[in-house]
Amino acid sequence: MQGLKRTALSGPALVRLLAHFADLDIHEPAQSLSDRLSQWLGWTDAIALSTALASDPPAISGAPFPKGGEEAAGARTRERLVKVITHGENAEKGMRGRHRAAVQAPPDDAQIEYAIFRQQYLSLQQTMESDVGELRGRLRAVMAAKSTDMARLAVVDAVMEQTFAARERSLLAQVPVLLGRHFEQRKRAHAQSIDTAPSTWLAAFRKDMQSVLLAELEVRFQPVEGLLAALRTQ
Numbered sequence: 001m002q003g004l005k006r007t008a009l010s011g012p013a014l015v016r017l018l019a020h021f022a023d024l025d026i027h028e029p030a031q032s033l034s035d036r037l038s039q040w041l042g043w044t045d046a047i048a049l050s051t052a053l054a055s056d057p058p059a060i061s062g063a064p065f066p067k068g069g070e071e072a073a074g075a076r077t078r079e080r081l082v083k084v085i086t087h088g089e090n091a092e093k094g095m096r097g098r099h100r101a102a103v104q105a106p107p108d109d110a111q112i113e114y115a116i117f118r119q120q121y122l123s124l125q126q127t128m129e130s131d132v133g134e135l136r137g138r139l140r141a142v143m144a145a146k147s148t149d150m151a152r153l154a155v156v157d158a159v160m161e162q163t164f165a166a167r168e169r170s171l172l173a174q175v176p177v178l179l180g181r182h183f184e185q186r187k188r189a190h191a192q193s194i195d196t197a198p199s200t201w202l203a204a205f206r207k208d209m210q211s212v213l214l215a216e217l218e219v220r221f222q223p224v225e226g227l228l229a230a231l232r233t234q
Helices: 002-006 013-022 033-038 043-054 070-087 089-093 115-144 148-172 174-191 198-232
Strands: none
Touching: 013 174, 013 198, 043 148, 070 115, 070 198, 115 148, 115 174, 115 198, 148 174, 148 198, 174 198
């Protein structure tokens, strides 16, 4: 893949994987992360952040953890999501609670279309967004009970989540689109080859899709890691 050879990215694995699969020549951004994030903030967002920093933080409700259980809760949530991504429907059946995304292996058929994989990916994105969002909210409630400064940090995180939610959703919606192009490339390569069995290229694509899902999970978990790091200071 020429894009990967031309570009030595130091960003998230998700970006590097997509650049590799889509053969994109992506350069390191000229602006810092803080500068780019500031461009996503409107004046109403700036006011909300300013208010959160300057005023007494409001109470934040959320289901409590057992004492010292925040780290364990984070690990459990990550482990559940990894199992759903890597083990499919069997792992999903063991998960409690509301609707979960099922990953069903489609038949090994050279004529299979990408639509089934796209639906799986979108469903798993919804599961990740829901589970990580719930955990993030509970961690903020723990922080709010620690001290005024921690409560203020929790409010800032809540404002940031609300501010960037739509932009994040829009950007991550492009992931299955790029993955679809990769699927079509593999499918065409198989059609042009007389040596590759249908199951081979499909298995390779499923592995690629799994790698992208795991990389996306890491991106979605970054705010949680930030909150856990803050709690470790208390």
